[in-house]
Amino acid sequence: MSQTATARAHTNIALVKYWGKRDEALFLPQNGSLSLTLDALFTTTTVHFDPALNADVLVRDDALREGDEAAKVTRFLDLVRQQAGFTHRARVMTRNDVPTAAGLASSASGFAALAAAASRAAGLDLSLTALSALARQGSGSASRSIYGGFAEWRKGEAPDGADSYAVPLVPPEHWDVRMVVTVLSAAPKDRSSREGMRHTVGTSAFYRGWLDTVEADLAAARAAIAQRDLEALGTVAESSALKMHGSMLGATPPFTYWTPATLAVMHAVWDLRRAGVPAWLTIDAGPNVKVLTSPAAQAAVEAALAAVPGVESLIAAGPGPGIRWLEAPVLGAD
Numbered sequence: 019m020s021q022t023a024t025a026r027a028h029t030n031i032a033l034v035k036y037w038g039k040r041d042e043a044l045f046l047p048q049n050g051s052l053s054l055t056l057d058a059l060f061t062t063t064t065v066h067f068d069p070a071l072n073a074d075v076l077v078r079d080d081a082l083r084e085g086d087e088a089a090k091v092t093r094f095l096d097l098v099r100q101q102a103g104f105t106h107r108a109r110v111m112t113r114n115d116v117p118t119a120a121g122l123a124s125s126a127s128g129f130a131a132l133a134a135a136a137s138r139a140a141g142l143d144l145s146l147t148a149l150s151a152l153a154r155q156g157s158g159s160a161s162r163s164i165y166g167g168f169a170e171w172r173k174g175e176a177p178d179g180a181d182s183y184a185v186p187l188v189p190p191e192h193w194d195v196r197m198v199v200t201v202l203s204a205a206p207k208d209r210s211s212r213e214g215m216r217h218t219v220g221t222s223a224f225y226r227g228w229l230d231t232v233e234a235d236l237a238a239a240r241a242a243i244a245q246r247d248l249e250a251l252g253t254v255a256e257s258s259a260l261k262m263h264g265s266m267l268g269a270t271p272p273f274t275y276w277t278p279a280t281l282a283v284m285h286a287v288w289d290l291r292r293a294g295v296p297a298w299l300t301i302d303a304g305p306n307v308k309v310l311t312s313p314a315a316q317a318a319v320e321a322a323l324a325a326v327p328g329v330e331s332l333i334a335a336g337p338g339p340g341i342r343w344l345e346a347p348v349l350g351a352d
């Protein structure tokens with residue numbers, strides 16, 4: 019057993035969203051989803067299994083982490099230990115190359131990097147498919163960060179989740195699109211995606227309507243990607259995101275991740291489109307708006323978004339790579 023391994027995974031943004039689980043324990047989704055992996059935002063993680071440890075240790079961004087965050091990592095490492103057939107505890111050192119003020123969820127890149135590093139350190143030689151299914155059990159969206167470019171998470175049908183994993187659609191070189199992320203507020207989101215999904219699935223009058231449109235959205239997105247049709251992809255991405263957020267407004271009690279600045283950015287994107295600039299928005303379980311555009315329009319989009327009150331900063335990204343293993347470990351504080 020090699021005991022130590024380091025891996026890097028990039029975050030992804032869903033263009034056809036995942037919202038709602040059919041099995042909470044196994045992280046099985048109600049619907050399929052499709053995403054773009056981003057070059058600018060990634061997580062690097064080293065896992066070292068050490069027989070001398072009597073508890074897992076988590077160091078993230080040079081600080082020891084305890085509580086919920088560490089408990090999630092231990093729960094995930096237990097899956098790896100179970101597969102590998104040993105009980106050694108691990109030291110996990112992880113670094114997020116996501117601007118810290120971004121308030122962006124790093125769970126996708128985080129659990130993808132952890133799955134790759136922990137499985138290799140445990141001596142498991144998993145296929146990318148098996149790695150995707152493993153990452154899924156840390157955070158659903160992490161299943162897609164195993165692959166670069168565009169990827170699709172197939173929801174699967176099997177009760178044990180064996181067929182619920184992501185598949186690569188096209189590599190990053192296929193199509194140079196841009197995603198401009200607006201960073202609106204560093205305030206932590208007040209409702210996790212897990213909680214938000216559960217509440218929506220359980221109570222929303224609109225949830226069924228959301229589910230009914232997903233298969234058609236997936237087909238439209240796949241076709242748009244194959245044809246490199248930005249307008250078609252942007253249209254379906256914006257529609258998917260707004261239907262997902264609409265399902266939250268239909269919950270009892272209703273809730274939203276939007277802030278006034280979110281809405282201001284949305285209007286700025288619609289103004290850009292009216293002026294003939296190709297720009298379409300998507301929003302996840304937080305206030306930040308992500309804008310899909312072309313390399314040629316990126317500067318115009320950035321200028322317009324930077325001028326919106328409440329926008330603190332922008333991060334521009336292109337298609338990024340899939341999971342990879344590195345030689346040098348992440349060094350963390352003791």
Ligand code: PMV
Pocket residue numbers: 031032034035036037051123125126157158159160211212301302303
């Ligand atoms: O798997 P999680 O907990 O990161 O949830 C992801 C939920 C959304 O970001 C809103 C949609 C998606 O498909 O990534």
